[in-house]
Amino acid sequence: MIIKSVNLETVCGITSKIPDNQLSEFAFAGKSNVGKSSLINALMNRKSYARTSSQPGKTQTINFYNINDEVYLVDLPGYGYAKVSQSEKEKWGWMIESYLKKSKVLRQVFLLVDIRHEPGANDKQMYEWIVHNGYRPIIIATKADKIKRSQLQKQLKLIREGLGLEKSDVMIPFSAETKQGREEIWEYLEGADQP
Ligand code: GDP
Incomplete structure (x- = not known):
């Protein structure tokens, strides 16, 4: 997709109502520091529009x-x-729960995990929670530039087993440095049915 405009339209805090959007939504979940802002910025072709890096205690x-x-x-x-x-x-x-339950236009949830590490208990919990809410997440293995090509399959297997993925679950290695995986992710964003 050619990015013509990017606009942070809604920021929901704990007391905000989830917006009743008409366009398809694609959500990104992951541990702090996993590279979520970097991924979203890369998808939007922006350097630092999405908030970057975790300041502990920052507003959720x-x-x-x-x-x-x-x-x-x-x-x-x-x-x-x-x-x-x-x-x-x-x-x-x-x-998160109210968003997953209330959005009528959420098409896909992407769960980000660091390609270098075995998923933690909270990653597994998040995966199960997404599944429990009726979505099959696509797993994005971030920071792919940090491992050698020869380690890729081993790391993907580690993540697959760690999260307890099913055979049909999709995993995409991604790097914000090299932009590896960006096009593939966009294909999922463009290929989903419109609401
Ligand atoms: P967030 O807390 O999940 O939003 O994570 P950020 O996007 O702020 O990234 C956390 C840190 O990891 C920052 O120092 C980023 O520069 C770094 N980082 C994020 N993605 C990548 C990547 O693909 N490759 C490398 N080498 N570093 C990354």
Whole structure:
């Protein structure tokens, strides 16, 4: 897709209502620091439009980026901050759950995991939660430039087993540095049915 316009249209906090959008939404979930902002910026051809890097304690919001008035990229709040209080975690869970349940135009959820590491318990929980809400996530293995080509298959297998993926689940290695995987992800964004 040729990116003509990018607009952070809605920022949802804990008390905000989930917007009743008409265009298809594609949501991105993952641990903080996994490279979610970098991926969203790469998809939008922007250097730093999506918030980058995790400032501990930063406000947890769901951000809706309108692309070309054609689709929304939805940046879900990152998880896995060590220093977050239990009540913050509960707010986070409530926000994501209400979004997954309430959106009528969510077409696909992408779950990001770092290609270098075995998925953690919270990644597995997120995967199961997405599935429980009726979506089959596409797994994006981020920071693919950080491993050798010869390690790729081994790492993908580690992630597949760690998350307990099914054979049909799609995994896409991605790098914000080299843009490897960007086109493939866009194919999923463009190929989904319109609402
Ligand atoms: P977020 O917290 O998930 O939004 O993660 P960020 O996008 O802010 O990235 C966290 C850190 O990882 C930053 O220092 C990025 O520069 C780095 N990073 C993100 N994606 C990549 C990538 O594909 N390759 C490399 N080498 N570094 C990356």
